[in-house]
Amino acid sequence: MYKVLVVDDEPFMLEGWKTMVNWEEHGFELCWAVSDGKEALDVMEHEVPDLVFTDLQMPVMDGLELIRQMKQHPELKDTTTVIVSGYSRFDAAQFAIKHQIEQYLLKPLIEEEIHELLDTLHLTLDERQVADHLAGEAESLSAVFVRALQDDEESRIALLRMMNCPAEAAGRLLLVDRTGGAPSPSKAEVEAILPEGFGCVEGAAGCVTMLVWSDQREAHSSQELDATVRMMAARLAEEWPSCLIYISGRTEGWRHLSQLNKQLLELRSRSMYKGQSGVYWYDGLHEQGQWRWEDAASRTAVLLRAVEQNDEAAIRGTAESLAVFIIGAVEPAGSLAASLSYLQGGLLRAYHKAGGNTEQPPEWLMLKYGRNDMQQAGDVTPLSERIAKTCLQAAEQIEDLNSKRPEGRLQEAVTFVTTHFRDKLQLKELAEQFRLNPVYLGQQFKRVTGYCFNDYVHLQRIKEAKKLLLRTDLKVSVIASELGYHSTEYFGSVFKSLTKVSPSAYKSNQKGDWRDDEPAVY
Structure with a gap:
């Protein structure tokens, strides 16, 4: 547990920090x-x-003076600090810019957003703990790796020597991390299942970083590297399906090691927030331009949704769309590798969630594609058909497994409502979408959430309405429309039934208690 100190002269604010935050x-x-x-x-x-x-x-002493004195104290200068004030002050903004503030929150304080900030700060503190832990070690690979992250040339050369890595070899970083409360493998466990020829570093934050390179010195070294990385990622995902596997961009001779590590941390912060396992590639900068990872991910995500719904027409259409993107990319091989890695991770999660045995995965799960699938430039048919065939096989088996596990589809339905509460939702249509009996869905929905279907939808909408009322100047009528209510009066009656006050009264009362402000994180 990380220890927290709160400083505030308002008694009700101190009480709020104690009672509203689930530390x-x-x-x-x-x-x-x-x-x-x-x-x-x-x-x-x-x-x-x-x-x-x-x-x-x-x-006695305000917040800025406190921080100034902390910055002058050798043991306090690096303490992570969040400024929270009831006033918008120009000098506070200057202070934030001077000290490179990275994150901001707005008051009134809202429980969900404070918790999101804590999750982000926890990752940052974890990384600092790793660096502090490794700094005290002897000349181990981990210690040299940490120094090389600071762009120290001597440490980079020492790292190459310790790994017996050719000076100009192409390399990538892989990071294996846990998801939620699931355990992550140790360094020894990772080394036990993978071939030799890479460096492995275990950090104090419960993750393992691998340095993977190609021994090939000719022009095909990058292809050899990516083939090795795909193999390792697939093996890791198979062995630990509940973990996250991040893959950095590519460099030569580890000259941009710190940049690769930052890419991993960026991937980690984004994916950990979603709590999803799988394999994630970073779309690094290539010589010919920025590779569009977002495009690959979005197309593959649409394909995965089609697989989950076992929609043959949608699978074939989105498979063709993905194939068109891959062949038309600046670097088709890299686009293919990342897209298939993302697809395999998603299929593995769906197969595992449906109750499939990941220790003996089906043949369709071991995706194997090569240059033969992209022989003729502009001809998407071979690649599209291969992808569609794999996904149709997956959809059929996953649906068969799910048909025996209605509980799993029930959880998916609840998750869908939690994230799509703005949409027009009907219990009957939701039951059809997740292949459940409407009566069964209604009964089990209340058992799982504690609320009837319609009450749960209203609860999610009003929860969002509170944030919009406090954080924006939107009119009540606009908020009602954005949250799917056909009239302002109906929205107001639902809001009052759940909060005991009208929307306008809630906004007025809350802003009177929690003063507007911009906290700043150092």
């Missing part, structure tokens, strides 16, 4: 709550917190 669930512990900067420094004389939230406007 432990997000890896934190609220250890101290004081009312001014001087009290905070007194606390930090005895123990250094991992994270500090401080108000700006306070008696």
Whole structure:
């Protein structure tokens, strides 16, 4: 647990920090709550917190002065600090720019957004912990790797020597991480299932980083590298289907090691927030331009949805769309590798979720494609047919497995409602979409969520309405329309039934208690 110190002179604010934030669930512990900067420094004389939230406007010593004194103290200068104030101040904005503030939140404080910030800060603190842990080690591969991340040339050369890696070899970084509460493999477990010829580094944050390179020195070294990476990613995904596997861009001689590591951290922050397992590639910069990872991911995601619905027409259409994108990309081989890796990860998740045995995966899951699938430029038919055939096989088997597991489809239906609450949702149509009996869905929906179907939809909408009322200047009528209500009056009656106040009264009361502000993270 990371230790937190909160500094605020408003008693109701201190009480809010204590009661509205679920610290432990997000890896934190609220250890101290004081009312001014001087009290905070007194606390930090005895123990250094991992994270500090401080108000700006306070008696005795305000928040800016507290941070200035912390920056001058050798043991406090690197403490992560979040500024929270009831005033919009130009000097605070200048202070934030000077110290390279990366994130902002708006008050009134909203529970969900505070928790999102804590998740982000937890990742940052994890990475700092890894660096601190490895800094004290002897001249191990991990220690040299950490120094090389700082663009130290001597450490880069030492890294190449320790891995017996050719000076100009093409390389990528792979990171294996946990998803939610699922365990991640250790360095020893990863090394046990993969061939020799790569470096493996275990970090304190519960993840393993691998340095993979090609021994080939000719022009096909990048192709050899990508083939090796795909093989390793598939093997890792098969062995640990609940983990996340991130793959960086490509470099030569590890000259851009720090950039590759940043790519992994970016992938990690995005995917961990969604809590989805699978294989994720980074669309690094190529000599001919920016490779469009978002395009590959979006097309593949549409194809995966078609597989989950076992829609043959949609599968064939989206398979063709994906094939067109791959062949038309600046670098078709890289586009193919990333798209198929994403597709395989998604199919593996769906197969595993449906109850399939991932220890003995079906043949269709082991995707194998090569240059023969892209022989003629502009001819998408061979590749499209191969992708469609694989996905049709997957859809048929996944549906067969799901037909025996209505509970799994029920959970998918609940998740769908939670994310699509703005849409016009009908229980009967939802039941058809997830191949469930409407009566069964209605009964089990209440069992799982604690609410009837319509009540749950209203609950999600009003939850979002609260945020829009406090964070925007949108009219109540506009908010009602955006959240799927046919009239402002009906929206108002639903809102009042769940909150005991009208939308306008809620906005007025809440803004009177939680003053507008911009917290800043250091």
